[in-house]
Amino acid sequence: MHRAGEKIRIWREAHRPPLSAEEFGARYGAPEPWPSRTVYGWEAKGKIARPGVQKRLAELGVCQPADWLEPALGQVNTKDKRPMGATHRFYDIHTHGLVRVATATPLLRPADVAYNAQGILAQAREAAARQVDLVLYPELSLSAYAIDDLHLQGALLEAVEAQIAAICAATRDLATVLVIGAPLRRNGRVYNCALALCRGDVLGVVPKSFLPNYREYYEKRWFAHGRHSIGQTIALGGREVPFGTDLLFAHPVIPGFVFGIEICEDFWAPVPPSTRAALAGATVLLNLSASNITIGKADERHLLCRSQSSRAACAYVYSASGHGESTTDLAWDGQGMIYELGDLMAESARFDLVPELCVVDIDCQRILNDRQRMGTFNDGAEADGHPENRYRRIAFDHRPTPGDKGLIRPVRRFPFVPNRQDKLDEDCYEAFNIQVSGLIRRIEATQPKSLVIGISGGLDSTHALIVAAKACDALGLPRSTIRGYTMPGFATSEGTKSNAWRLMEAIGIT
Structure with missing residues (x-):
């Protein structure tokens, strides 16, 4: 039962003598009387009134539109007599296969690696305070994207490695997985990479597969592609870390919390790497992007994210570079968006001058259920030779705080019709x-x-x-x-x- 129904009943019974549901509907219903069964539905069955009725009740001072979304104050868990929202594990979103994800648009300066690391840390701490499980940063967020040949400068690459170690040290106590972008050296080559960090450790490094080298892009001048980087490692912080496009990151406890990574141009490719990652078991696909903005490009990104989340039966999380990148040649809008099974769940503000987190709860269990019902998805995995056998699964446990975190997720009033x-x-x-x-x-x-x-x-x-x-x-x-x-x-x-x-x-x- 919602708060509005409770307020209607209290307001009706406060009359002297108290009004029956039929009398209440006849006296106050407009433009026509409300049938008694309708009033009863609001009060006892949690039915939601139409917008016009909500407005009428607000004008009467009975209840406000927001009350239709709030639980009744007197609602109690009859099993343990505690108020709804107590610390029982039932109220933890992770129990039901939901995870809280976010896109981040941090403060950034071109080639100022130490400054950019502080921007990353500031949003990591905010994400942890908001109990986010996984936060995605833009492409090359540690160095900045638009720095041209500085990507090849030894001093910058050394600073990047030093600041990765600093970020790891500073996030050892944070219960949030970070996915950041940075240029990294390996075997005489420089790669455009995504790094997954958890509680002070680098879980793994995924290199970009497809490097744009047309129009305003010339990434092949700086980077080597990672399409054939399979089963490899990279030296970081004095240890060997998994490196390659064959990495998935899986939580051992939360049902279906498995994420894969691709970088910007990868999902403009005819066969994005994320397609195979989804077939291998990833339910959440991440895209670190430094896509510059041109007129109409935001719609194209929406098209690609929506299509991939629907076709690959997954959640697709996209974070593009924003204010702070060099505008010598290009412009940036900081677009972040999160789709789930073709539905837009959350979107950031664009062209913002301040850092922003775009946060939403993703239903991994729903994604798994959808795949189980859709035989074509499993046929696709079989036709591709069962890619789950070729991917390395990196286990992580970010040890989130248990208990009621609330729900940050749009709940559609009419879930079985298009939300347009x-x-x-x-x-x-x-x-x-x-x-x-x-x-x-x-x-x-x-x-x-x-x-x-x-x-x-x-x-x-x-x-x-x-x-x-x-x-x-x-x-x-x-x-x-x-x-x-x-x-x-x-x-x-x-x-x-x-x-x-x-x-x-x-x-x-x-």
């Missing part, structure tokens, strides 16, 4: 005609003498009647083919019964 307000008319047209078309085919197949429908005067039966009428029109049948019956019950009022008669007469049925 700008396309509402088109979606309604399509939904209506799907029903009409289906009924036409059924009439053609069964050749009935009549269509029988019960009319209550409510929304559902009205919609069904209109569908039936349109089907008859399309087939050239008289609307008198439809036989309408009222079915009065205990909750039927004179108003709804008269509405049913008027509706049948207006449509012209028998």
Whole structure:
């Protein structure tokens, strides 16, 4: 039950004498009285009122729109008698396979590695304070992207390695996994890399597979590609760290929390590396990007992220470079976005001058369930030779604080229809005609003498009647083919019964 229902009941019963649900609806309902069953639904069943009704109740001072989203104050866990939201593990999002992820747009200066490391740390601490499990930074976030041949300068590369060690030392007590970007040397080559850090350790390093070398890009001048980097290691901080495009990072306890990494241009490739990572088991795909902004490019990024999250049945997390990169040749907007199974879950502000975290809870268990239902996904893994056998899984345990963290996730009021307000008319047209078309085919197949429908005067039966009428029109049948019956019950009022008669007469049925 929500707070609004509780307030409605209290307000109604505060009258002298107390108002029944029917009296309350008749006295205050506008533009028409609210049926008693509707009021009862708000108070006892957690039903949500329409926006117009919410506005009316707010004008009366009964409850505010936000109250429809808040649990009732008196709601109690009857098993242990503690208020809802207590520290029982049931209330921990991780119990249900959800993880909190974020995109970060840190403070940055070109080639100022120490300054950039502090920007990374500042957002890491904020993310930890907000109980984020995984935070993604832009491409080359430690060195900056637009520094041209400085990528090859020994002093800069040494500073990068030193600051990676400093970041590890400073994050040893943070329960957040960081994925940052940096140029790294290996075997006489420089790679554009993503580093996964957890509690002071470098879990692994993933090099960029596809290097753009067209129009304003010339990355092949500086970097070697990592497409064939399989089963390798790289020396960092005095130890050998897994290095390659065959890395997945898996949590041993949280169901389905497995992430893979690709970098910027990789998901503009015809076959992105993230596709194979998803087939190998990654439920969360990360893209560190330094994609510069041009007119219309933000829509293209949305298209690619949405498509990949849908096609690969995963969550796709994207973080692009923002304010602070050099604008000598290019411009930047700091776009961050998070998609899950084709749905946009969160998006950052663009062109912001201050650091920003874009945070949302991703449902890894939902992703696993979707893959289990979709045989084509598993067929794809088999057709690709079972890539899970070729990937190295790096285990990590960031040891998050247990307990109720709340839920940072949009909850759709209508989860089974597209969530597109700008396309509402088109979606309604399509939904209506799907029903009409289906009924036409059924009439053609069964050749009935009549269509029988019960009319209550409510929304559902009205919609069904209109569908039936349109089907008859399309087939050239008289609307008198439809036989309408009222079915009065205990909750039927004179108003709804008269509405049913008027509706049948207006449509012209028998």
